[in-house]
Amino acid sequence: MYTNILNRIRVGRLSKSSFDILNRQVNKPMPESPENPKSTIEKTEVDIEKETWDKLDELLEDPENAFLFEHDVNRIAIEEAPTALEALKIANDLIDKRLEATFKLSVLGNVEGVEPISINIEGVRKVLESIQANQEKIGEGGDAIVVIHKEESELFGAEICYKIAKAKAQMEGRNPTLVEAEVQEEFFREMQEYTDLCIRAPEPLYAIKYGKYEMIGMEVLQAVSVKDIVNGKGYISSWFNVDAFCDQLQELLNRLHSNHKYHRDLHRGNIMIHQSETEPEDGKWGYVIDFGYSGYAILGSDPYKRDVGDKTFTFLKDDDIVSNLRETLNRYGNAN
């Protein structure tokens, strides 16, 4: 069962799993209450039948689901179903079956007790739907939106955020989501070792590819990006030492490069600054995020160029951010 698996994923990592909440929410019917208008207006059987056909129409209109009517066996099974509800169930089961073939979940890191797993695909679909229905956006870049789960956040503060790839993400030169998550894991681990530096990466927990849907679940940071600070959304606390931070960012880049790792997308939106009145206990003042273009340099080739088909992509040079960041942070830090 997926519940057990997802509980095992959190072993030794987060104290609370958003999936506990998600599972409860998914499995629990809406409580009957005067505020819940659905329970006060009794739906007729005709209404329900119509709604069900509408849902089915919606599924059939999605070009991804063309196989439902293009293959005679599927079309006949749906057409001959005695009720709309049964037709919808047949269609959903077929969609799940097809997605099982493309579904991939990578559990990152070596968490004790986590083994290769089999997954209840319908459960995964429900969890993803629950995230979609309850999402609250906390960030956005060119390729992805980053959301937290609203209910979780209201109950105890979100600990996990979900980076969901945009449908039209510019794929050229970019890591596919599952690769991005693995690269993030490697950068995260290396940065964890640098206890003398005040910068780290957010911990990735898992990545999911499910049909068109691609997502990384990761630790939510109590931080805002330098880009957002420039736009007036966050602050730089008095304990934050701009020069020490920028010197240590340069040192971090030197160490990563000597291990052949390159970020390749270091702009203001991808550096985040910790938000709290007092200096964080773990000594991490800021974070490097977004490993969508990161990876290893290939021996003997330019680490900032990648050939894709007949095109060559040129990435941002990591070191270029440092002087710009020093100037920006000094300006905004002093303004506070």
Ligand SMILES: Nc1ncnc2c1ncn2[C@@H]1O[C@H](COP(=O)(O)OP(=O)(O)OP(=O)(O)O)[C@@H](O)[C@H]1O
């Ligand atoms: N772990 C996190 N915790 C809190 N906020 C985050 C986290 N990860 C990302 N964000 C927010 O979401 C924004 C977008 O995330 P990210 O940079 O990973 O997306 P992207 O689409 O790959 O960006 P880019 O345009 O740089 O390619 C970030 O600038 C930041 O504000």
Ligand SMILES: [Mg+2]
């Ligand atoms: Mg980004």
